[in-house]
Amino acid sequence: MNRMIIDKGSIDFTSKLEESTGFLKLKANFARCGIYEYLGVELGLEDSDAEKVFKVLRHPDDVFNKESIATYLTAPVTDKHPSTFVDINNVKALQKGQISHAVQNGEYLEGNVTITDKTLIDSILSGMIEISPGYLAKTHKESGVYQGETYDYRMTDIRINHIAVVGKARGGQKCKLKDEKGQLSMAIIKIQDVDFEVSEQAKQAFQAAQSAMLTELTKSKDEIGTLSTKLKDATANVEKQKGEIDALTKAKLSNEDLTQLIKTRTALIDQAKKFVDKETDLSELSDMDIKRQVVLSVYKDTTSEELKAKTDEYTQGMYDVAIKDQGKPADANQEALKALGEKMTKSKGTADLSSRDKWMKDHLKIKHIGA
16 A cells, blocks of 8 residues: 555654855765655554554665665655655745665665755754654565564655655664764764664773673673572571570489489499399490390300390390399299290280280289298
8 A cells, every 4th residue: 555654753864065155065865775664544454453552674675776765866855744745836945955866875864955945944953853744655464573673564655755854763863864064973872772872982882881780690690699509508508406405405314313323324224234144244235225134144044145125124124123032042033934934925116015014013923922
């Protein structure tokens, strides 16, 4: 479809007046390649799409098309965009200058402009310097990616009707009038979605600084991650040590408890020495092993292997009997032990203690009768 398209945007400018005529002769960037934003209504779309914003690609093949460039050479210059296309009926009123040359310069279409209207010259000298072409073009539905940016449509068959001098051009800050003595050596950098025009050197310095900051940021994130892991490990270690300290604190014995343990241990060893051989070293044995030594010393027919196979409760019962049965006839002791073994074999756990207590009472009764 053919549509009348009008561009808008802003940028700095320097100029030079021609002394003999007062005309302003400048160079200008008329257009650039890239992706532009258009409302749907500007593209001829209707209904809900009319108010949506679409990204439209102006590809170099279309911007620098020879037939398209040729239309610049006949295009009049206007003071802002007129409400309609320039034609034979209004050119006298609308034309404020003319184009004399158009050629590709990088991603821009550059050319010569002569401004012949004093009012427009005054506006230009006051800062209105951006260039915005009005043209017919076809737009095609086409999705793709250009220089890393996605687009929705592609514009082709661009035919220029006029070149407007405006305050703000859609083509960006570099689509502007410029001193015919020199070429633009400015570049665009984007900061928080705002374009800034700077020198090429400044752009390179900015990009280098930006890259360095990104590298430092990545490095900082890595260091933070490492420190976070170390902190987590240290916290876990502290919690572990705290738990160990709490356990030790709970297990810590008072002086009175320790004294009592020593007394009990000493009494056990002194008691055991009355029964075991003098050569037997009891100092390194546990309390239960000391009691086993007493049982083995008193009941000679009991082997160490047999006794180790018994429970601690069983051993404790035999030990208690051995202590109480000193001086009792051996046959009575053997019968008593046999009865203890039978009863404790038939019972387990806390029942062992009950069997032992009952046996102790029975045994003491027998001992009393026999006395």
